[in-house]
Amino acid sequence: MALNGVKALVFDVFGTVVDWRSGVAREAAQFLAGHGVDADPFAFADAWRRRYSPAMEEVRSGRRPFERLDVLHRENLDTVLPEFGLDAAKVTAAELDELNLAWHRLDPWPDSVAGLTRLKARYIIAPLSNANIVLMLDMSKRAQLPWDAILGAEVVRAYKPTPESYLRTAEVLAMRPEEVCLVAAHNSDLAAARTCGFKTAFVVRPTEHGPRQTTDLEAQAAWDVVAKDFVDLATQLGA
Amino acid sequence: MALNGVKALVFDVFGTVVDWRSGVAREAAQFLAGHGVDADPFAFADAWRRRYSPAMEEVRSGRRPFERLDVLHRENLDTVLPEFGLDAAKVTAAELDELNLAWHRLDPWPDSVAGLTRLKARYIIAPLSNANIVLMLDMSKRAQLPWDAILGAEVVRAYKPTPESYLRTAEVLAMRPEEVCLVAAHNSDLAAARTCGFKTAFVVRPTEHGPRQTTDLEAQAAWDVVAKDFVDLATQLGA
Known part of the structure; x- marks a missing residue:
C-alpha cells in the first residue's frame, strides 16, 4: 500500500477538512446586514482570508514572535472593515471578538466526519493546521471531528x-x-x-474558493495518495 | 451549582484517570522474570515512580531546560535497574525503550471512561498532566479516553x-x-x-499507591467538588 509504515495522519484543516469560506460568509452576512452594509459576504470572507498568509509571514520571517492565529485573525479583521466602508471605531470590540469566532464555527465538508471516523480506527489522526488550539478545539467539538489529539502551529510554535x-x-x-x-x-x-520527509495525500476540494476556483483542482506532483474525498481516502487506505 | 461559570474540566491523569501502579507493575513483572530477577514488580513500579518528581524538579527549578516526560522516565529507568540487581549495560536499549512505553499503556480506573463520556457532553475535557503529548495520545487511544484535546506539560512547557x-x-x-x-x-x-484561580474537584483514588495507601484518602481543603469517582462527579455536575 502507498502508506506502508505510516502510523499517523495529520491534516490541513482550513479548506481540507472544513469549508471556511461558507462558514465565515454566513456570519459576515449577519454582521454586514446589522451595520447596513450591502456587500457580498463571500467577498468579505475572501478579503479577510487574503490577509492570512501575509500575517503569518511576519512570524515565519522572524520579524514577529510567535502569536496565535486568533490574534492574527482579529488584527486582520480590523483592516478588512474599511474595505467594506465600515469604521472600526464605530463597531464595538465585543462584536468584532464575536465575529472573529466565526473561524471556530466552520462546518466540515460532508464526507469529513465519516472519513475521519474510519481513518481513526487504523491511524492516529490529528490536525496539523495553522489554527491555534482553542480554535481547533471549539471547531472540532461543534463539528464532532474525532481527533486523537490537537497538534498544529501553537503546539510547535511554528507556522506552515x-x-x-x-x-x-x-x-x-x-x-x-x-x-x-x-x-x-x-x-x-x-x-x-x-x-x-513526510508522506503525502492529496484530497481535492474544488469549491474551497467558491464555484470559480482555479487553483488546486488536481494533484501537481505524484503524491503518495490522491483521493476525491475523505471517504475515498479511507477506502484507498483500507480503513 | 459548585462549578457555575466553568467551561473546561482539565484532569490530572496518573492516579486520577489511570492506575499507573498496576500498569507499570504488569509490564515490569514480565521484564523482571525475563531477566531471572525475583522481585516484587509493584516495588519496581514504586521505585521508578519515586524518581518522577525529583526529575521534574530539575526542570521546574530552571537547572535543566524543558524535557518531555518520556525522556525523564527513560533516564529514571536506568537508575532503577541496579536497585533490583540488574546491570543496565547487560540489557538492550531496545528492551528498555519498550519497557518505558509501559507508561503509554496504563489502564483507566473502571469509572473513568463512563464518567468522562458524560462530562464531555457538558464541558470541554482535556488532560492537564505532566505526561508528554504522545504518551497521553497512545494511552488515550488504547483506553478510549474521549478527550477534546490533549493539553499538559509539553503544550505549555512547564511542569505542575x-x-x-x-x-x-x-x-x-x-x-x-x-x-x-x-x-x-x-x-x-x-x-x-x-x-x-482555578476551580477544584477532588476525586478520591484510595488504591493509587496500593492497598496500604496513607495519602490523599480524603479532601484536605474545602474543594469546590468532592466526588467518589468520575461517575459520581458527572452526576454532581448534572452531566
Whole structure:
C-alpha cells in the first residue's frame, strides 16, 4: 500500500477538512446586514482570508514572535472593515471578538466526519493546521471531528509551511517523518511536507474558493495518495 | 451549582484517570522474570515512580531546560535497574525503550471512561498532566479516553505544580482561570491550581499507591467538588 509504515495522519484543516469560506460568509452576512452594509459576504470572507498568509509571514520571517492565529485573525479583521466602508471605531470590540469566532464555527465538508471516523480506527489522526488550539478545539467539538489529539502551529510554535512546523510535529509524535502523512487539499503544503520527509495525500476540494476556483483542482506532483474525498481516502487506505 | 461559570474540566491523569501502579507493575513483572530477577514488580513500579518528581524538579527549578516526560522516565529507568540487581549495560536499549512505553499503556480506573463520556457532553475535557503529548495520545487511544484535546506539560512547557503550568493552560484555552476546573486525586495539585484561580474537584483514588495507601484518602481543603469517582462527579455536575 502507498502508506506502508505510516502510523499517523495529520491534516490541513482550513479548506481540507472544513469549508471556511461558507462558514465565515454566513456570519459576515449577519454582521454586514446589522451595520447596513450591502456587500457580498463571500467577498468579505475572501478579503479577510487574503490577509492570512501575509500575517503569518511576519512570524515565519522572524520579524514577529510567535502569536496565535486568533490574534492574527482579529488584527486582520480590523483592516478588512474599511474595505467594506465600515469604521472600526464605530463597531464595538465585543462584536468584532464575536465575529472573529466565526473561524471556530466552520462546518466540515460532508464526507469529513465519516472519513475521519474510519481513518481513526487504523491511524492516529490529528490536525496539523495553522489554527491555534482553542480554535481547533471549539471547531472540532461543534463539528464532532474525532481527533486523537490537537497538534498544529501553537503546539510547535511554528507556522506552515516552515520545515519546523512539520519536523517538530513528527518529534512530538516520537515518529520519523516518513511515519507521518500529511493530508491536504493544497499542493504547496504537500510539497513542503514532502521536503521534510513526510508522506503525502492529496484530497481535492474544488469549491474551497467558491464555484470559480482555479487553483488546486488536481494533484501537481505524484503524491503518495490522491483521493476525491475523505471517504475515498479511507477506502484507498483500507480503513 | 459548585462549578457555575466553568467551561473546561482539565484532569490530572496518573492516579486520577489511570492506575499507573498496576500498569507499570504488569509490564515490569514480565521484564523482571525475563531477566531471572525475583522481585516484587509493584516495588519496581514504586521505585521508578519515586524518581518522577525529583526529575521534574530539575526542570521546574530552571537547572535543566524543558524535557518531555518520556525522556525523564527513560533516564529514571536506568537508575532503577541496579536497585533490583540488574546491570543496565547487560540489557538492550531496545528492551528498555519498550519497557518505558509501559507508561503509554496504563489502564483507566473502571469509572473513568463512563464518567468522562458524560462530562464531555457538558464541558470541554482535556488532560492537564505532566505526561508528554504522545504518551497521553497512545494511552488515550488504547483506553478510549474521549478527550477534546490533549493539553499538559509539553503544550505549555512547564511542569505542575508551577503556576505557569496552570496559567498558560488557561491562556491556551482563552479562558479566565476561574472558568477552568482541575480534577485531581491529589490535594497538593488542587492547592496549586486554586492558588492560580482555578476551580477544584477532588476525586478520591484510595488504591493509587496500593492497598496500604496513607495519602490523599480524603479532601484536605474545602474543594469546590468532592466526588467518589468520575461517575459520581458527572452526576454532581448534572452531566
